[in-house]
Amino acid sequence: MDTQPRSPRPRVAADGPLDPTVLALLGDRVELLPWEATAGPILPVDGLYTYGHPAVDAEMLDRLPGLRVVSNYGVGIDHIDMAAASARGIPVGNTPGVLDGATADLAFALLLAASRRVVEGDRYARSPAFTSYDPGSMLGREVHGSTLGIVGLGRIGEKVARRAIGFDMAVCYQNRNPRPEVEAALGLRYSSFEQLLAESDFVVLCVPLTDRTRGLIDANALGRMKPTAVLVNVSRGPVVVTDDLLAALRSGTIAAAGLDVTDPEPLPRDHGLLAMDNLVLTPHLGSATDRTRRRMAELSVANLLAGLDGLPLPSPVPPTALGSP
Ligand code: 8YV
Numbered sequence: 372m373d374t375q376p377r378s379p380r381p382r383v384a385a386d387g388p389l390d391p392t393v394l395a396l397l398g399d400r401v402e403l404l405p406w407e408a409t410a411g412p413i414l415p416v417d418g419l420y421t422y423g424h425p426a427v428d429a430e431m432l433d434r435l436p437g438l439r440v441v442s443n444y445g446v447g448i449d450h451i452d453m454a455a456a457s458a459r460g461i462p463v464g465n466t467p468g469v470l471d472g473a474t475a476d477l478a479f480a481l482l483l484a485a486s487r488r489v490v491e492g493d494r495y496a497r498s499p500a501f502t503s504y505d506p507g508s509m510l511g512r513e514v515h516g517s518t519l520g521i522v523g524l525g526r527i528g529e530k531v532a533r534r535a536i537g538f539d540m541a542v543c544y545q546n547r548n549p550r551p552e553v554e555a556a557l558g559l560r561y562s563s564f565e566q567l568l569a570e571s572d573f574v575v576l577c578v579p580l581t582d583r584t585r586g587l588i589d590a591n592a593l594g595r596m597k598p599t600a601v602l603v604n605v606s607r608g609p610v611v612v613t614d615d616l617l618a619a620l621r622s623g624t625i626a627a628a629g630l631d632v633t634d635p636e637p638l639p640r641d642h643g644l645l646a647m648d649n650l651v652l653t654p655h656l657g658s659a660t661d662r663t664r665r666r667m668a669e670l671s672v673a674n675l676l677a678g679l680d681g682l683p684l685p686s687p688v689p690p691t692a693l694g695s696p
Contacts, residue, residue, distance in 0.1 A: 380399065383402070385419075467526060481651055516539055520543050525546075572601070598626065607632055632657075
């Protein structure tokens with residue numbers, strides 16, 4: 372039996388430091404505890420707020436018998452054991468819909484930067500080596516008129532497709548289920564995974580991380596891509612086998628890559644990928660804009676407070692969703 376005095380405010384364990392917007396929205400509605408409070412029943416925990424993807428597994432949930440809600444700041448819930456939460460009747464909330472545009476924008480930023488050698492060009496333009504303009508140097512790959520393959524046509528994938536149309540690209544996609552209404556509305560083509568890899572000049576990964584997508588882009592998949600192709604990943608690092616990608620970028624199996632996520636994340640500072648000029652890398656910036664982060668804060672705090680009050684969450688993760696840390 373819990374003999375400890377109950378706090379008048381619900382206690383929420385969060386991995387921080389939290390964004391000031393989140394802190395302002397929480398105000399004094401909850402008592403914030405450090406994530407370490409999840410390690411044992413030193414203090415009762417009423418809610419979990421996952422900010423930077425800490426793992427929430429069955430053992431942790433068993434240690435927190437008073438838990439009423441898990442609220443995730445973000446859409447991906449691969450760090451949360453959904454089956455374990457559902458089995459214990461604990462609702463999980465996330466923030467779909469509010470970050471699609473920002474993440475699709477970043478996918479395009481990476482696509483353009485990797486194909487037109489923007490980062491490499493920036494380095495060269497600042498270096499002492501740039502002493503005279505050479506029209507024959509630093510040629511890149513053309514974006515307009517090329518074919519884009521989207522792996523995972525969810526909300527973010529669809530936003531990527533809309534941007535590609537503006538760039539006069541032909542778009543094919545692969546998804547667990549074909550989406551005929553989006554196909555018809557945007558003029559997309561459904562492809563098998565193998566066909567998409569073989570035909571695309573750009574392959575953009577927009578899938579969630581699940582047992583089906585872990586290691587999806589391995590040496591075999593990379594070998595099916597064009598030697599001129601560019602791979603972009605804005606989903607989760609483990610969808611790509613890191614060592615296989617490094618080998619492919621070194622050997623010219625593919626031309627270039629743009630990664631917002633890696634496995635591990637961050638990469639060790641001496642990792643071979645960090646030395647590759649044909650890689651553009653960002654530190655998980657998909658949703659990192661002021662406006663999007665504010666919306667994520669609002670929705671995740673609304674989910675948290677609703678769950679603590681025993682109310683339906685504004686944005687619940689379906690209990691059958693796949694999440695397994
Ligand atoms: C966030 C994300 O940066 O939504 C997601 O799944 O990965 C990103 O939008 C992240 O959730 C914040 O930690």
